Amino acid sequence: MTETDKLATRLVELGRKPAWTHGVVNPPVYHASTCVFETLDSFEQAKLNPDGGLFYGRRGTPTVWALEDAINQLEAGAAGTRVTPSGVSAIAVALLSQLKAGDHLLVMDSAYEPTRTLCNGLLAKMGITTEYYDPLIGADITRLFKANTRVVMVESPGSLTFEVQDVPGIAKAAQRHGATVIMDNTWATPLYFQALAHGVDISVMSLTKYVIGHSDALLGGVTANAATWPEVNRTFHQLGQCGGPDDVFLALRGLRTLSLRLNRHNASAVEIAHWLQGQSQVLRVLHPALPSCPGHAHWQRDFTGSSGLFSIVLQPGTRHQLAAMVDGFRHFKMGFSWGGFESLALPANPKNMRSTIPWEESGQLLRLHIGLEDVEDLKADLTAGLKRYCES
Numbered sequence: 201m202t203e204t205d206k207l208a209t210r211l212v213e214l215g216r217k218p219a220w221t222h223g224v225v226n227p228p229v230y231h232a233s234t235c236v237f238e239t240l241d242s243f244e245q246a247k248l249n250p251d252g253g254l255f256y257g258r259r260g261t262p263t264v265w266a267l268e269d270a271i272n273q274l275e276a277g278a279a280g281t282r283v284t285p286s287g288v289s290a291i292a293v294a295l296l297s298q299l300k301a302g303d304h305l306l307v308m309d310s311a312y313e314p315t316r317t318l319c320n321g322l323l324a325k326m327g328i329t330t331e332y333y334d335p336l337i338g339a340d341i342t343r344l345f346k347a348n349t350r351v352v353m354v355e356s357p358g359s360l361t362f363e364v365q366d367v368p369g370i371a372k373a374a375q376r377h378g379a380t381v382i383m384d385n386t387w388a389t390p391l392y393f394q395a396l397a398h399g400v401d402i403s404v405m406s407l408t409k410y411v412i413g414h415s416d417a418l419l420g421g422v423t424a425n426a427a428t429w430p431e432v433n434r435t436f437h438q439l440g441q442c443g444g445p446d447d448v449f450l451a452l453r454g455l456r457t458l459s460l461r462l463n464r465h466n467a468s469a470v471e472i473a474h475w476l477q478g479q480s481q482v483l484r485v486l487h488p489a490l491p492s493c494p495g496h497a498h499w500q501r502d503f504t505g506s507s508g509l510f511s512i513v514l515q516p517g518t519r520h521q522l523a524a525m526v527d528g529f530r531h532f533k534m535g536f537s538w539g540g541f542e543s544l545a546l547p548a549n550p551k552n553m554r555s556t557i558p559w560e561e562s563g564q565l566l567r568l569h570i571g572l573e574d575v576e577d578l579k580a581d582l583t584a585g586l587k588r589y590c591e592s
């Protein structure tokens with residue numbers, strides 16, 4: 201495989217070094233804590249713990265290295281990738297690697313809620329101050345920088361509300377200030393948004409979502425550029441992070457079909473989002489590929505796809521109406537997380553998750569994940585649900 205191979209080819213071949221696969225297609229699943237050494241020489245050599253050398257299970261095995269190598273090669277400009285037990289732990293490793301007591305951190309107001317909880321909890325306890333900014337601030341973020349601003353976090357589009365950020369504009373401002381940019385790139389994955397190539401220093405992904413893709417395991421990935429990699433790697437090891445071998449195997453399996461699945465999620469979601477715009481019970485459709493989405497021009501400029509997750513805002517109604525709608529769905533089940541093969545609907549209230557830009561919509565927000573079912577079946581399910589909503 202070479203850098204010029206097309207994505208579909210690369211997804212099939214990534215991480216399959218003969219030294220890890222030993223002649224079979226998939227790397228064996230190493231269940232390892234202890235590694236044993238036959239000679240004093242090999243024991244002493246292992247203690248140096250070079251990358252790619254067995255030392256102790258937590259420090260990696262060929263199964264883990266195969267996934268890390270594969271994810272790393274998806275991001276142009278990456279110096280290294282570590283796999284963590286969840287997306288949230290990946291965000292924690294990235295932030296903790298760059299911050300220390302007394303530092304100032306800028307985080308978008310549309311952050312994934314556990315990111316906010318981490319900033320307001322553990323990071324605050326460590327003496328790190330978080331300031332939440334308007335996700336659509338763009339290059340104007342310059343005015344928020346203080347002498348002690350070390351990190352700017354971006355998540356594009358925003359969780360639940362889908363504002364698409366001007367990542368290159370924010371990154372340029374951060375670079376001028378000497379601050380590191382960390383991005384939660386779970387929604388687009390490197391297939392639809394090349395984070396490092398757009399000025400991000402550390403790109404984080406919840407592999408739980410599209411990479412694993414089957415709602416049966418949790419993992420996270422942290423991919424860093426050359427400037428930030430040494431500290432990311434050190435922090436990862438110091439925190440004792442590691443993914444379980446069976447989950448890593450599931451991520452490697454998911455990776456092979458990522459492009460196929462993502463393209464299908466993308467196409468079905470775009471079709472359903474356009475269709476929902478014409479439904480009278482729907483006030484707004486918040487989908488980055490639609491011109492009505494805040495920051496749509498940034499999506500058009502920077503992204504090559506839009507995955508399967510977006511939100512709608514319903515006409516104002518009662519809890520009873522909402523219950524009639526969601527309780528009766530045949531295909532859209534309520535559930536946290538997303539990125540699996542199944543469609544999901546999540547009623548949410550962004551009001552309680554904002555501190556800078558209030559969420560003023562009067563109607564109920566419903567986040568939809570469009571799965572791999574037939575798009576006509578999904579539309580029929582939504583049609584019946586919207587009918588129950590207005591007739592209850």
Ligand SMILES: Cc1ncc(COP(=O)(O)O)c(C=O)c1O
Pocket residue numbers: 286287288289312359384386387405406407408409418419420536537538
């Ligand atoms: C945008 C985003 N980032 C990170 C995560 C966290 O991932 P995990 O569930 O693997 O911890 C989620 C999970 O819903 C998410 O939506």
